[in-house]
Amino acid sequence: MNLNLTKAKKPVFHSLKITKKELLTKTIFTLEFEIPIELKENFAFESGQYLSLKGKNLDQEIIRDYSLTSAPFENKISLGIKLGDKDSFTTDLFEEYKVGDFLEISEPKGRFTLVSKPNEHRTILGFAAGIGITPILSHLKNILHEEPRTRFYLFFGNANSKKIPFKNELDDLLLLYKDRLEIFYFYSKETTDLLFQGHLNDKKLHLIINQILNLDDTDEESTIWDAVDEILICGTGEMIKSLANESFNRGIPKKNIHFELFDTFNEDIYPTEQEFPLIENIEVEFKVYGENFKTNLRNNKYKLLQQLLDQGFKVPYSCKSGICGICECTLQEGDVELLENEYLTEKEEKTGKILACQSIVLSKKIKVNFDSV
Numbered sequence: 358m359n360l361n362l363t364k365a366k367k368p369v370f371h372s373l374k375i376t377k378k379e380l381l382t383k384t385i386f387t388l389e390f391e392i393p394i395e396l397k398e399n400f401a402f403e404s405g406q407y408l409s410l411k412g413k414n415l416d417q418e419i420i421r422d423y424s425l426t427s428a429p430f431e432n433k434i435s436l437g438i439k440l441g442d443k444d445s446f447t448t449d450l451f452e453e454y455k456v457g458d459f460l461e462i463s464e465p466k467g468r469f470t471l472v473s474k475p476n477e478h479r480t481i482l483g484f485a486a487g488i489g490i491t492p493i494l495s496h497l498k499n500i501l502h503e504e505p506r507t508r509f510y511l512f513f514g515n516a517n518s519k520k521i522p523f524k525n526e527l528d529d530l531l532l533l534y535k536d537r538l539e540i541f542y543f544y545s546k547e548t549t550d551l552l553f554q555g556h557l558n559d560k561k562l563h564l565i566i567n568q569i570l571n572l573d574d575t576d577e578e579s580t581i582w583d584a585v586d587e588i589l590i591c592g593t594g595e596m597i598k599s600l601a602n603e604s605f606n607r608g609i610p611k612k613n614i615h616f617e618l619f620d621t622f623n624e625d626i627y628p629t630e631q632e633f634p635l636i637e638n639i640e641v642e643f644k645v646y647g648e649n650f651k652t653n654l655r656n657n658k659y660k661l662l663q664q665l666l667d668q669g670f671k672v673p674y675s676c677k678s679g680i681c682g683i684c685e686c687t688l689q690e691g692d693v694e695l696l697e698n699e700y701l702t703e704k705e706e707k708t709g710k711i712l713a714c715q716s717i718v719l720s721k722k723i724k725v726n727f728d729s730v
């Protein structure tokens with residue numbers, strides 16, 4: 358993750374020492390950190406989570422989020438970082454910090470997590486593109502380590518075979534878990550077998566289901582796709598939207614499709630199915646990161662979060678699908694319809710909590726607070 362999408366609540370930072378810095382490809386490097394014994398609990402994490410790094414760029418404070426690539430059992434904090442942010446924060450990180458230096462790091466956060474089920478025999482698929490491999494790598498290691506009967510299929514897209522981050526680590530994992538791990542590489546800028554050429558999207562998933570996830574050695578009556586329990590997707594919004602919808606249309610429940618956005622994406626992941634009475638010129642007051650704003654929405658045809666993003670407001674979000682809870686806020690005035698909700702409990706909903714990414718406004722005026730969570 359390399360976007361500033363942290364929840365409105367201010368993250369807690371600690372100063373940690375860099376213990377390793379390694380360039381993996383021309384544009385991707387890793388940083389590892391030492392966790393002092395007194396901070397072990399603060400930095401306990403789950404696979405799929407991320408941390409924020411705080412630094413300065415042209416005298417401005419910058420906070421950026423990066424996914425953990427280590428798994429909890431490895432007892433280390435390791436991040437995968439892509440060089441080339443527009444504001445050059447990552448370039449400064451790579452060029453100016455060396456092993457032994459200290460960086461300000463937040464405690465782990467994020468909801469791109471899975472409940473571990475060590476007694477089950479699960480089939481889990483991972484789809485990653487480029488740097489999107491980072492949280493999936495942590496999941497993959499954790500799942501294969503914690504669940505001795507679970508199998509994992511990774512579909513990993515990159516520009517070409519020379520630019521595959523974490524390839525050595527993935528090769529080692531293939532040797533370690535040869536009966537339960539399979540990895541398939543896809544290239545968008547390299548000529549290869551047609552199945553493995555191009556981007557990971559709905560059409561590619563169709564081919565993958567028919568040509569890779571077809572016959573299941575463990576059950577001749579069904580296919581590997583029929584056995585899929587969970588799907589993890591990490592990459593661009595376009596990729597997630599395409600793969601998540603195709604997976605859902607092919608029978609995987611939304612609650613079993615987990616994803617983490619690695620870019621700004623101004624569309625809903627799943628289409629809105631219900632229709633609502635049209636309300637126009639809606640007055641919105643909201644508070645986020647300590648500041649109060651007022652604006653107007655043209656109408657209620659689109660969800661609240663999307664309309665605020667379209668107007669250029671920096672409001673927190675990640676999944677845009679009612680799963681991660683990053684866009685949680687409190688409705689202080691007005692009325693909304695919450696469409697999908699895999700995050701808030703009934704009790705939280707009763708206290709006025711809503712998910713902006715899944716809220717359709719149903720009143721002429723609303724007031725929400727993103728800082729109250």
Ligand code: FES
Binds near residue numbers: 675676677678713
């Ligand atoms: S952005 Fe994930 S629940 Fe709204």
